[in-house]
Amino acid sequence: MKTPTSQANPVPEVVKERLAEIRFRGRSHSLQSGVLALRKLQNSFPQVWQISGTRASLLLVTGHVREAQAAIAEAVSLGMPDLALKFCNALLNRAAQGSAAVELHLKGLLSTSPGWEIAALALADMLGQQRRLVEADEILSVALKANPANEVCRKLLLKSAVESKDFARIISLIELGSSAQRSIPNVMHYTMALLSTGREHDARRYMLGSVDLWPKSSFIIEHVGELNWSPDERSFVCNKLAEIGGASGDEVYKSCVLALLNLGRDDLAADLIGNKGDLEGRSDNALLHAILDSGVASKGASKMPSFDGGDMVVVARPGSKRCLLIFAGLADRLQLPMPLFHRIIAPLDTSVIYLRDTQRSFFLGGIAGLGSNVKDAVAALRVRIDALGANKIYTLGNSSGGFAAIRYGLELGASGIMTSGGLSNISSSFMEAVNDTRATSVISRVNRSFAYEELDLRPMLKAAKPSPRLLMYYGADHAADKVQAEYLKDISSVEIRFIIGHSGHGVLLQLIENGKLLPVLSELMKLRA
Numbered sequence: 001m002k003t004p005t006s007q008a009n010p011v012p013e014v015v016k017e018r019l020a021e022i023r024f025r026g027r028s029h030s031l032q033s034g035v036l037a038l039r040k041l042q043n044s045f046p047q048v049w050q051i052s053g054t055r056a057s058l059l060l061v062t063g064h065v066r067e068a069q070a071a072i073a074e075a076v077s078l079g080m081p082d083l084a085l086k087f088c089n090a091l092l093n094r095a096a097q098g099s100a101a102v103e104l105h106l107k108g109l110l111s112t113s114p115g116w117e118i119a120a121l122a123l124a125d126m127l128g129q130q131r132r133l134v135e136a137d138e139i140l141s142v143a144l145k146a147n148p149a150n151e152v153c154r155k156l157l158l159k160s161a162v163e164s165k166d167f168a169r170i171i172s173l174i175e176l177g178s179s180a181q182r183s184i185p186n187v188m189h190y191t192m193a194l195l196s197t198g199r200e201h202d203a204r205r206y207m208l209g210s211v212d213l214w215p216k217s218s219f220i221i222e223h224v225g226e227l228n229w230s231p232d233e234r235s236f237v238c239n240k241l242a243e244i245g246g247a248s249g250d251e252v253y254k255s256c257v258l259a260l261l262n263l264g265r266d267d268l269a270a271d272l273i274g275n276k277g278d279l280e281g282r283s284d285n286a287l288l289h290a291i292l293d294s295g296v297a298s299k300g301a302s303k304m305p306s307f308d309g310g311d312m313v314v315v316a317r318p319g320s321k322r323c324l325l326i327f328a329g330l331a332d333r334l335q336l337p338m339p340l341f342h343r344i345i346a347p348l349d350t351s352v353i354y355l356r357d358t359q360r361s362f363f364l365g366g367i368a369g370l371g372s373n374v375k376d377a378v379a380a381l382r383v384r385i386d387a388l389g390a391n392k393i394y395t396l397g398n399s400s401g402g403f404a405a406i407r408y409g410l411e412l413g414a415s416g417i418m419t420s421g422g423l424s425n426i427s428s429s430f431m432e433a434v435n436d437t438r439a440t441s442v443i444s445r446v447n448r449s450f451a452y453e454e455l456d457l458r459p460m461l462k463a464a465k466p467s468p469r470l471l472m473y474y475g476a477d478h479a480a481d482k483v484q485a486e487y488l489k490d491i492s493s494v495e496i497r498f499i500i501g502h503s504g505h506g507v508l509l510q511l512i513e514n515g516k517l518l519p520v521l522s523e524l525m526k527l528r529a
Contacts, residue, residue: 011050015041019054020155023125034058035067049078053088057118060091061102061126068092087115091122102126110142117143117150124156131428133160133444148176158189164441165330165360167193182210184217191223196358200228208233215244218255225259226337228306234263242268246275250285257288262337266292287513291336294343304342304354310369313354315342316388322350322525323390325381325408327363327401330439332356334398335420335508344512349527351388353381355404360442362426363404364450374454378411385412394525397422398506400439402472406457410464416524418471421481421506424488427455436480458488467493471524473511475502 011019022037038055045051052075059068072080072088080088087109094105103126109119120143127136137160144153154173161169170193174186187210194203204227207220214220221241229237238260245256253272260269273288305313324345328334334341338354345352359365364374371377385393393414397405402422409417428447431437447455461467472488474481476498488494499507511517521527 011048012045015045015048015051016152017155019050020152020159022054023121023128023152024156024159047078049075049080052078053080053084056088057091057122058125058129060088060095061099061106061122062129063095063099063102065092065095068095083115084118087118087122099126099130110139117147117153121152131444133441144176160441162189163439164445165196165358167196171197182213184213184220187213188217188219188223191227195227203227204229204233208237211240214240215248215252218251221252221255221259222337225255225262229263238263238265238268242272245272254285254288257285258291258336258340261291261343262340285513287509290512290515291340291343294346303346304339304352307354307356311356311358311367312369312384313338314384314388315352315354317349317351320349320351320388321390322392322394322527323353323385323388324348324350324521324525325353325355325393325395325405325412325414327395327397327404327408328354328356329397329399329401329506330357330360330442332358334401335506336512341508344517345521348518348521348525350394350525351390353384355401357400357404361446361449362400362423362442363408364446364454374407374411378408381408381412392525394418396420396521398508399423400442403457406461406470409468409470410457410460414468416469416471418473418521418524420473420508420511421475421478421484422472423484424458424472425456425484427452430456430487434480434483436483438480458491461488461491461494464493467491469524470494471520472496473507474498475504475507475510476500477503478505481505 018041022034022041035055035058038051038058042048042051052071056068056071056075059071068088069092072085072092075088076085091102091105094101103123106119106123106126110116110123120139124136124139127133127139137157140153140157144150144157154176158170158173161173170189174190174193187207191203191207194200194206207224207227210220214224221244224237224241241256241259245253245260248256257269257272260266260272269288269292273292304315307313326334328338332338342352342354355363355367357363358368363377366372366374366377367380370380393409393412394416395405395409395412395414396418397403398420400423402419403424403426405417405419405422406424425431426443426446428443431443453459461470470488470493472485472494474485476482482498485496485498489496499510502510508517511520
């Protein structure tokens, strides 16, 4: 494949980013939502022909010829060049013959046309709309290899790699060409990938080299708070977080407080909370107070050790006959870093086993260090639970961890299960039927790897004898979480609870903020208040 010489593209960076995002989301969203997103973008940038051109391409590869013609005419009026116009007209001629003819024509253009990069993106769009994601990524990879300067292809591949947690690929894509520049998304993705591949020193060095971006992103600061800094680095980092938090608006301020708490600097966190001042947008946050106060309440309790290679951490409670298994979501969190979450629940009279899913398989691929499938992982967990002296088992999970909390809870004979924004059916057929487009790449991979019977928890729950009590929490205004919870609502052992006015995914933070998490867990585990 020969790389043609292309003219400088005057498209604003923000538009390039948004077009890449719409193309990527087009794999999992309906055609209508993609076209609508492009129209909204066109309203903000009415003179950019590439937006209309992208809309025309999307309509053409999905067989909507008449609408595509109107989009082409609009793009021409805005200055679409001859090459792009010839490509669209050629595609128009094939569109009437059906999708197979369009796909064949696009594949032919990849090796013969000076506009092969346009063809590559159009073909990737088409394959993505048909949920042929592996083939779509292969096309984009070929295009990027032929022209490493093609930032659109790189960003689409990076989004796919991030969603599927392909860390080696994330690193190579970010290190490729101009993408090595430091930006907020690159810092977050690159740091995560370096940590996940054992390059912790490189992750810390990269993060320190990006300190000018810290005040601009609460997400970066969350990463900063979770790194294992050396003593000298920790001193600099904590002082920097205190400085940034003292001068920033609400979101960054909150993240700085949480990062300081996670790094063990309750003193600096307390100073920030106590001196929040009258900075615009700064609120008195009950969640921060609750976590800070929990450090006092949990003094003397066992602290959560770090994960060391495997995906399990055990915090024993000598003398307790209970064991609570906690399953993290795809981000390896419980809406908070796990050490901060443990501060909240440390007063409970129970041993705790924290579990994460670095394989990104909804724990269906087992648990690293315990077993490569559910059966083996459950057997290994039984051994750990017996060693703790526990005879009552409970599970808790957030998001994808909620799915695992139900599945493993059933296998282990749990007395009670609690989920926060938990999923109950992750089959592609169900997710598409209810228009649940979350974690598309992960869901697609899991569906290819496991039978349908492994993906739908409803039959398992109905068949369980006895059926454990299951509390399913979600935000009342989060449509996808509501659908997943109500899928199980007619099972007698299931109790659905929602938080009115909350539209976010998961509710653990709201329960902590309202002082209800410990009472709810105590109720589930039949502990004295």
